[in-house]
Amino acid sequence: MTAGHDDRHCAAPSPSALMEAEVLTNTEVAAGLWRLRLGMPQWSRSEPSPGQFVMVRVSDDGDPLLGRPFGIAGFWLHGPTAEMEIIFRVVGKGTGFMTRWSSGSPVRLLGPLGNGFPLPPLGSRCILVAGGVGLPPLLALARSLESGGRGGDVLLLYGEANRDRMLDLDTLPDLGVRFATCTEDGSCGREGLVTDLLAAAEIGEDSLVYACGPAPMMRAVHERVSGRCLDSFYSLESRMACGFGVCAGCAVEVREGDEWTYVRVCSEGPVFSGDLLTERSFRQA
Amino acid sequence: MTGKNRKAVPDLTVDLGRGLVLKNPVMTASGTFGYGEEASAYLDLSELGAVVVKGISEEPRRGNPPPRVVETPAGMLNSIGLQNVGVKAFLAEKLPFLLDRGATVVVNVLGSTVEEYLRVTERLSTAPVIGGIEVNISCPNVKEGGVQFGMCPDMAAGLVASLRSATDLHLMVKLSPNSGDIPGMARAVEEAGADSVSLINTITGMDIDIRTRRPALGGVFGGLSGPAIRPVALRMVYEAFGAVRIPVVGIGGIADPEHAVKFIIAGSLAVQVGTAFFLDPLTPLRVIKGIEEYLSREGMLSLADARGSLVVGDPG
Numbered sequence: 124m125t126a127g128h129d130d131r132h133c134a135a136p137s138p139s140a141l142m143e144a145e146v147l148t149n150t151e152v153a154a155g156l157w158r159l160r161l162g163m164p165q166w167s168r169s170e171p172s173p174g175q176f177v178m179v180r181v182s183d184d185g186d187p188l189l190g191r192p193f194g195i196a197g198f199w200l201h202g203p204t205a206e207m208e209i210i211f212r213v214v215g216k217g218t219g220f221m222t223r224w225s226s227g228s229p230v231r232l233l234g235p236l237g238n239g240f241p242l243p244p245l246g247s248r249c250i251l252v253a254g255g256v257g258l259p260p261l262l263a264l265a266r267s268l269e270s271g272g273r274g275g276d277v278l279l280l281y282g283e284a285n286r287d288r289m290l291d292l293d294t295l296p297d298l299g300v301r302f303a304t305c306t307e308d309g310s311c312g313r314e315g316l317v318t319d320l321l322a323a324a325e326i327g328e329d330s331l332v333y334a335c336g337p338a339p340m341m342r343a344v345h346e347r348v349s350g351r352c353l354d355s356f357y358s359l360e361s362r363m364a365c366g367f368g369v370c371a372g373c374a375v376e377v378r379e380g381d382e383w384t385y386v387r388v389c390s391e392g393p394v395f396s397g398d399l400l401t402e403r404s405f406r407q408a
Numbered sequence: 409m410t411g412k413n414r415k416a417v418p419d420l421t422v423d424l425g426r427g428l429v430l431k432n433p434v435m436t437a438s439g440t441f442g443y444g445e446e447a448s449a450y451l452d453l454s455e456l457g458a459v460v461v462k463g464i465s466e467e468p469r470r471g472n473p474p475p476r477v478v479e480t481p482a483g484m485l486n487s488i489g490l491q492n493v494g495v496k497a498f499l500a501e502k503l504p505f506l507l508d509r510g511a512t513v514v515v516n517v518l519g520s521t522v523e524e525y526l527r528v529t530e531r532l533s534t535a536p537v538i539g540g541i542e543v544n545i546s547c548p549n550v551k552e553g554g555v556q557f558g559m560c561p562d563m564a565a566g567l568v569a570s571l572r573s574a575t576d577l578h579l580m581v582k583l584s585p586n587s588g589d590i591p592g593m594a595r596a597v598e599e600a601g602a603d604s605v606s607l608i609n610t611i612t613g614m615d616i617d618i619r620t621r622r623p624a625l626g627g628v629f630g631g632l633s634g635p636a637i638r639p640v641a642l643r644m645v646y647e648a649f650g651a652v653r654i655p656v657v658g659i660g661g662i663a664d665p666e667h668a669v670k671f672i673i674a675g676s677l678a679v680q681v682g683t684a685f686f687l688d689p690l691t692p693l694r695v696i697k698g699i700e701e702y703l704s705r706e707g708m709l710s711l712a713d714a715r716g717s718l719v720v721g722d723p724g
Binding site for chain 2 (some may be wrong): 140141180185186187189190233361362363364365366367368369370371374375377384385390
């Protein structure tokens with residue numbers, strides 16, 4: 124044998140639980156906001172439900188080490204192949220790496236993971252409240268309701284800091300739901316916070332509220348709508364190492380009767396009913 | 409490769425002593441595998457050398473406040489804080505699942521006092537199907553996580569001697585890299601009756617958010633793991649191998665078969681895969697396959713041929 128102790132000679136690429144994907148397009152659609160479309164030659168899992176996420180491997184050499192969780196923004200099954208849309212904001216090293224991906228780049232991911240948004244009962248009205256990069260999973264929900272013939276029941280509220288950072292929803296021809304936008308500086312849509320849009324919306328006992336965005340925004344939504352609507356659901360974000368329930372790193376505090384307990388955002392969430400959440404849940408998310 | 413050139417399939421079996429026999433040298437590291445339930449969605453637990461479950465204390469523990477994890481260069485810090493279901497619920501609710509799936513189970517045990525370690529160990533010893541106990545004297549994340557035993561050879565030896573008199577189960581003692589003297593610690597627990605040592609646990613570290621000027625972790629300090637600690641772990645395994653006769657189990661940044669092979673060459677008889685499991689749940693199976701391929705390619709018939717085979721000095 125001549126292999127010696129060279130590192131390369133016993134590297135085996137398989138088995139792996141990760142799914143192979145390929146970048147179809149990767150485009151900066153607003154300042155620091157990227158729309159990544161992935162093609163998967165073999166989709167062997169169940170179709171993701173809106174609110175579920177994937178852990179995307181950024182690097183194979185151990186730095187950055189951990190996968191990045193992204194809520195799925197869109198998913199289209201074409202026979203054995205599938206297409207997935209991820210919308211990400213560049214916030215650090217990992218997402219910085221991801222901007223270098225271009226058409227044909229190989230990508231590996233784990234998922235779909237977690238529990239998605241419970242679908243609204245017939246006859247209810249849905250208010251989707253998206254703050255900044257909390258938009259993607261709510262896009263998936265809006266698209267799903269629209270394709271199920273319920274787009275008319277949906278109002279999507281979307282807030283950003285300013286026009287430059289904002290995804291232009293008119294560029295999504297399949298969205299098909301009513302929406303309203305706002306910016307903190309008034310450069311696009313109404314001036315103010317997305318919770319101001321929510322304050323102006325009609326909320327009743329037949330309303331379901333779905334929210335995803337920065338923790339202070341979701342806490343404000345929770346305060347406003349609790350007890351005033353049929354139910355409300357929040358997609359929480361947390362730092363996580365594994366995404367599938369083993370590291371216990373993404374713990375968040377929730378109600379358990381009169382007490383409290385830690386649950387995992389990746390496994391018991393990321394979507395939680397407002398009934399379970401307290402002000403502390405949002406502070407920790 | 410043609411039929412006549414085919415090498416004999418190497419024997420991957422590992423006998424760690426006192427009844428703990430692994431079908432291959434790859435275990436999961438405690439705290440990275442839960443109790444096997446989530447992992448079983450991805451892999452057959454019976455294919456692993458052993459499952460080392462999340463550390464078990466006498467009573468359930470909620471763990472530390474979030475944030476609990478933060479990424480670092482080629483690694484991560486965790487401050488989970490030994491969240492666990494407690495020994496009673498483990499035996500009633502978690503162990504049956506692992507056994508049903510054919511796993512060889514090593515239970516990581518922790519406590520605040522010698523008495524707590526003893527009570528947990530005695531409870532576990534009533535379950536005759538447990539493969540062994542890993543004595544956690546090295547968790548850096550809680551004040552009463554046993555780390556005080558891991559810093560002082562006399563205290564570690566006292567604890568191990570007490571456990572030795574209380575159980576016939578295999579006792580694997582997990583050593584802390586935060587102890588300055590790995591050979592001394594390894595010898596102390598060997599003399600007190602340990603059947604093997606596993607190392608390293610995480611290295612204590614911290615990170616700071618400069619915007620908020622707060623610690624990046626709710627528990628302030630955390631344990632560093634991942635590729636960043638591999639060279640330190642490898643050195644400590646090599647030191648421990650030179651110090652004791654009992655088997656050494658290597659842990660620290662093992663993500664690929666070649667990493668495991670390095671630990672075996674340094675003196676490990678078995679290894680544990682931890683943080684790399686977070687990245688791909690099939691990592692342990694990939695490591696097993698790669699070790700077998702390495703031995704086969706090198707013409708080695710068993711792990712013993714590779715173990716401790718490091719050549720130091722003039723190659724002649």
